[in-house]
Amino acid sequence: MIIHLRAAGTSFVLDARGPRPAAVVHWGPDLGDLTDGDLAALAGAAAPAVPPSSLDEPLRLSLLPTLDQGWSGRPGIAGWWPADGAPVAGLRLLGVRRDGPLAVRLDLGAADGRLRIGTEIELSAHGVLRARHHLRHTGTGACHLTALDVVLPVPAPAAELLDFSGLWAYERRPQRAPWRHGVWSRETRHGRPGHDDPYLMMAGTPGFDFRTGQVWAVHLAWSGDKRLWAERSPLGPGLLGAGELLAPGELTLRPGERYTTPWTVAVHSAQGIDGLSDRLHPWIRARRAPRLPRPVVLNTWEAVYFDHDPDTLARLVDTAAEAGVERFVLDDGWFTGRTDDRRALGDWHVDPDRHPAGLHPLIDRVRRRGMDFGLWVEPEMVSPDSALARDHPDWVLGGPAGPTWRHQRVLDLGHPEAYAYVAGRLRELLTAYPIAFLKWDHNRDLLQHGATHRQTAALYRLLAELRAAFPEVEIESCASGGARIDLGILDLVDRVWTSDTNDPLERQRIQRWTGVLIPPEYLGGHLGAATAHITGRTSALSFRLATALFGSAGIEWDLTTATDAERAAVARWVAEYKRLRPLLHTGTVVRSGGDDDAHFVHGVVAPDGRSALYALVALRAADAALPPPMRLPGLDPERRYTVRPLALGPAARVVQDAPPAWLAAGQVTLPGRVLGEVGLAVPLLTPEQAAVFTVEAV
Incomplete structure (x- = not known):
């Protein structure tokens, strides 16, 4: 039997006439309608010659070559x-x-x-x-x-x-x-x-x-x-x-x-x-899309780290609500004895010293301010300095030997009792509190011979069981940032943490390439402080806002320390994100052709082609005084579109005596074919700046 699978411009032809294992005749561009006779002729024509000093029959590469x-x-x-x-x-x-x-x-x-x-x-x-x-x-x-x-x-x-x-x-x-x-x-x-x-x-x-x-x-x-x-x-x-x-x-x-x-x-x-x-x-998206709209998140990690002072958290809750945040996520530091990253992983009970009444007062405040509540967990890990490790050393993968990583070890989810403990504690937390979201972290490599298959299979089983028991709870996959982003985990989670860095310069590249595989609505991207906590680089607010806009947007900045003008700009940005997310999270992602490390364009085009949003990004100084035009890919070539700049916070920094004429006029209307093939003159952005543009069909 010769089989032809054909869809969406792709053909896959398989020669399964036996008795040898089936061989792929073609995988690639669509071959059109082929009769059985055509397929037989194709398979015959694809059989190669027999070269000297080789097998005495045509080499046939099967799906399982041996x-x-x-x-x-x-x-x-x-x-x-x-x-x-x-x-x-x-x-x-x-x-x-x-x-x-x-x-x-x-x-x-x-x-x-x-x-x-x-x-x-x-x-x-x-x-x-x-x-x-x-x-x-x-x-x-x-x-x-x-x-x-x-x-x-x-x-x-x-x-x-x-x-x-x-x-x-x-x-x-x-x-x-x-x-x-x-x-x-x-x-x-x-x-x-x-x-x-x-x-x-x-x-x-x-x-x-x-x-x-x-x-x-x-x-x-x-x-x-x-x-x-x-x-x-x-x-x-x-x-x-x-x-x-x-x-x-x-x-x-x-x-x-x-x-x-x-x-x-x-x-x-x-x-x-x-x-x-x-x-x-x-x-x-057709297999299992996350629930839309994707909420604006505020995560407490870079805002407070392990400082879970109730008054500090209360002020952050109120400031987040005023900015329009929809989900408040309490990160690491909420459980017994967890005052730094060297202890207490595995002891998944609310710390009575910092939260004497449990998490209820904080969650009540969050919900009164119109937000839902999320919580950080790292269920696959255990600190050597924890009650869990002391009571159950046999639950630690590899035992006490071997190096720690971020001062922690791996909990053996393949051990039935360890698995039952973790599943039980998570069920108790999700039952006791109205938790809408779990940020599920994984902060070290396993480094244990022969344990990976069992551990990964147990993780998948645990996530599937929790989703079945608590279908309204969303889960984010985080692995010290972007170390566990794949289509296996994506079947079981609603969001991935793209990277631990909130530096917009690094994030532009990371989001650009991660988004080749993963749709933007899954990719968590947060607005950080002016000086990035990981790189120490200071970035303009407009660049940070433009970078965090294109994905599942959030904030990881102590807004209580921001100026009134900054908080007002963040609130306007949140409002724009809410307006634009139906486009951002359902549209077609497009990117400029080359991988220019100085300037590039990326955007999202609506499914009906009537609207789009683009960003022009300057990563470093341009190679010419007048950079190439900004081409806008993906538009309907026969439609006419109006392009306008979109202000996100303070204006992007430019060095120019005058802007391009169309920007001075505030807009331009042209056919999609012209915008895609010829493009528009660009503002002369300084390095580490971005300009955002809306595009609407006339």
Whole structure:
């Protein structure tokens, strides 16, 4: 059987005629309507020649390539049988089942009868492909599995790779390289994706950017150890692979046991990197969108840290309400003995010294001022200096040995009693108090051999149980900032904390690249103090406001220390955010073509194309006295639009004797085609400034 899945400009053709494992004939641009005869001819025409000194038959790259199939690159499945030392090999296609017009399931078995593998493949109506494997032990004895990946071929025109690295507070740093022979493998061993998560591995035509070029990309929807890899072989094929990174001995299957891989999410775009977002964002929104509208948050962390003085918090509540905040989140420091980051994690009881009447007085004040209440927790961690660690040392992952990280250890959620304790305490908190939101943190790597799979699976189970028991409670995934942002965790949370830094200069880059995969309504971005607490850089209020606007907006600044003028500007910004969030959180994200590190444009275009919002961002000094025009991508080329500046707080700083004529006039009206292809003259922004513009169809 030759299968053609086709949707949203994407075609996926699979040759499943057996008996060998199915092979991908095509994944990429839409091939149109193809008859069975066309598909058979295509599969035949795709069979390569037989070169000298090679297999005596055409090389056929399957979804699970192995050495016994003639593939000498990285195998799609690896493992062995300790009883006889034999490798996992000899796969054969046993059956094919169509599960609708856009889904198929393949059934494979090992030639020795000891394993069965089912492979699910789905193409969404948005053009997003996803696949995963189900492995079942059907033999005797133990099977040590070390890899089970999804492998997809990528055609020769994709000659350049892009993925990501980073570190705490500087996540999602893109890195490009030519795609040469060999394996480019990005592996994370943090017990979470990590700040250096490869995130989304792209292969594209040389020079692909946000608006141009063909791009193929893969992402692993998993919150534990992973690997994304690209391989180009001298034999000819190039491929992208993704799978859970399993430590030796981490996954040992006994007779009858099963293992299901995480989903690999794969996307092709013929319109550059933005084309990936054009498929991923509506697909994510259709699967499980967060509740709208996304509330304006005030988080207390950078405002008060561990100073939970009731009077201080009361003043902050009142000031937040006056600014129009809708959700007040009490961060770290509320539980017994938690006066700094060196103690008390795991002792999840309200501190009687700082909150003698519990959290009720604070929550009552928050709710009287028209806001709902959120609370910070870090359930997967434990402080060595805590009652929990002293009473239950066997619940600590790895025991007392090994290094601490941020003065804490990991609580073993795979231990049934530890799991029950955490689940019980969270249930008690959510029952005792009207908590609308949990900021769920994870502030260290696991650093424990062979524990990641079990820990991640337990986390997913815990989140799912809490969501079922308390469906009105929203959860934010935070992992010392952006170290756990992936499509696995996104199925279970309503918001992600994009990065611990609130420095707008760093945030512009981080939000730009994180938003390729994740829609803006999930991406928490906060207005911080003038001098950023992490970088020490001082930024203009207008730049901070423009940066925090494009996402799930909030505040992490002690507004009680702000001037009257600053608080008034923040209140106006909150009002503008509330007005604009229907556009910001449902529209199409667009970005200027190149990755210019001096100036760039980003924006959101409404689904009906009638309105849009853009930001012109100056990260550093321009390379010319007159920078290039500001092109506004994504507009309907046949419509006419009026472009106007939007004031957010004080005006952005410029150095110019006169503004562009259209800005002096206050607006300009032009066709969308002209705005996208020619653009508008720009104000001469100084470094670390941003200007925001509204666009409305005439």
